[in-house]
Amino acid sequence: MRTILVVGKAFSDLTSYLDAHGYDWVTLRDIKTTKYPDKRMRRRIVCDFSNEAGIVAALEKLKCKPDAVIVVYENYVLPAAIIAEKLGLPGMPIRAAEACTDKYLMRSRFALAPEKISPDFAEVSCEEDLDAFADTHRFPLILKPANLMKSLLVTKAASMNELIQNYRKAMESIRAVYEKYAPNRVPKLIIEEYLEGPVHSVDAFVDAGGTPHIIEGIVDYQTGYDIGYDDNFHYSRLMPTRLTGAEQRAFLRCADLACRALGMRSSPAHIEIIVTTEGPRIVEIGARNGGYRERMYALARGIDITGNALAVALDEPVDITPNKDEPVAVLELFPKEAGTYDGIKNIGKLKELPSLYQFHEKVKLGDIVGKSSDGYKMCAMVFLHNKDCGQFARDLSFVNSSVCVLTK
Numbered sequence: 001m002r003t004i005l006v007v008g009k010a011f012s013d014l015t016s017y018l019d020a021h022g023y024d025w026v027t028l029r030d031i032k033t034t035k036y037p038d039k040r041m042r043r044r045i046v047c048d049f050s051n052e053a054g055i056v057a058a059l060e061k062l063k064c065k066p067d068a069v070i071v072v073y074e075n076y077v078l079p080a081a082i083i084a085e086k087l088g089l090p091g092m093p094i095r096a097a098e099a100c101t102d103k104y105l106m107r108s109r110f111a112l113a114p115e116k117i118s119p120d121f122a123e124v125s126c127e128e129d130l131d132a133f134a135d136t137h138r139f140p141l142i143l144k145p146a147n148l149m150k151s152l153l154v155t156k157a158a159s160m161n162e163l164i165q166n167y168r169k170a171m172e173s174i175r176a177v178y179e180k181y182a183p184n185r186v187p188k189l190i191i192e193e194y195l196e197g198p199v200h201s202v203d204a205f206v207d208a209g210g211t212p213h214i215i216e217g218i219v220d221y222q223t224g225y226d227i228g229y230d231d232n233f234h235y236s237r238l239m240p241t242r243l244t245g246a247e248q249r250a251f252l253r254c255a256d257l258a259c260r261a262l263g264m265r266s267s268p269a270h271i272e273i274i275v276t277t278e279g280p281r282i283v284e285i286g287a288r289n290g291g292y293r294e295r296m297y298a299l300a301r302g303i304d305i306t307g308n309a310l311a312v313a314l315d316e317p318v319d320i321t322p323n324k325d326e327p328v329a330v331l332e333l334f335p336k337e338a339g340t341y342d343g344i345k346n347i348g349k350l351k352e353l354p355s356l357y358q359f360h361e362k363v364k365l366g367d368i369v370g371k372s373s374d375g376y377k378m379c380a381m382v383f384l385h386n387k388d389c390g391q392f393a394r395d396l397s398f399v400n401s402s403v404c405v406l407t408k
């Protein structure tokens with residue numbers, strides 16, 4: 001029986017998959033996010049990821065050398081690369097892992113690609129840095145953390161005054177947000193060009209030789225801005241894509257160039273791209289599969305995402321051949337403004353939709369909720385799937401027009 005080392009934490013679908021497919025597994029759990037670190041568990045080793053000595057100490061507690069290292073959360077991509085190197089297992093090169101978890105380093109690597117694939121950018125450590133970048137670039141401009149996820153603290157500014165306000169607001173909450181969502185990272189901000197165009201993503205698997213195997217199943221996004229919110233969260237993820245054949249080919253070429261520019265190896269890749277009038281431009285790449293992708297690709301394309309992630313970790317061939325093409329959508333619901341959560345509008349009708357696959361409320365009545373740009377997470381998730389494309393379209397239209405977060 002082969003043993004898989006899960007770095008950081010595992011979600012239940014992953015461990016259920018490992019059990020069902022005959023793997024043994026153990027999790028290196030972050031001591032900073034573990035409620036009872038002294039409690040002994042057969043498949044858990046508590047680890048201090050904040051320094052290399054803590055990682056080495058945790059590895060010494062392993063009963064045997066694992067066959068593969070896998071990571072599913074952004075915060076643990078770099079520790080997983082360090083662990084794979086120390087154990088002599090397939091894994092991301094450490095420099096590539098650093099670039100995949102720091103947008104400043106990532107953009108620096110993209111700038112070396114054989115053609116333009118990424119926006120102009122700069123690191124921000126003071127208000128003078130904002131002035132310097134704004135002097136040579138047109139508004140709107142984007143301010144974002146270099147090493148966070150889920151659009152947390154990402155803002156768009158249409159003027160210098162708004163940019164400074166956004167910066168000051170971010171600085172007021174940045175340490176608290178990092179402490180909550182990325183306790184092992186140092187806060188860092190970057191400023192970059194605003195890319196005009198629709199956002200899309202695709203997942204890939206990069207083998208030990210550095211060749212990206214990219215799924216021919218592009219996911220279309222709508223952001224909060226697209227639906228009239230003053231917020232940059234990903235509202236919807238939709239398959240199949242509406243991109244033309246030519247746009248898809250350019251998109252997949254951009255994704256391939258970006259994976260190679262980062263020097264990725266033995267890793268999944270989640271690639272987000274904006275299709276501008278000047279061609280596709282990379283938003284970012286995560287060295288992991290995208291959120292919801294296991295179920296999205298299984299339902300829409302018949303592709304086993306977890307199996308392929310294990311394949312690259314074990315240095316085995318991947319199989320991303322689709323056997324169907326059905327529509328799916330995942331929608332994350334945020335409020336337009338901060339307030340007290342008062343439920344979901346038309347929740348009863350939502351739960352009766354023929355295409356409803358999953359619905360989860362992430363907060364409780366009375367909780368304080370707010371924008372992603374202010375450091376809040378979503379209030380609810382809606383997952384739609386139906387083989388009947390007409391029914392799917394009607395149900396998706398209802399959610400878009402009639403379902404939203406209520407606050408008071």
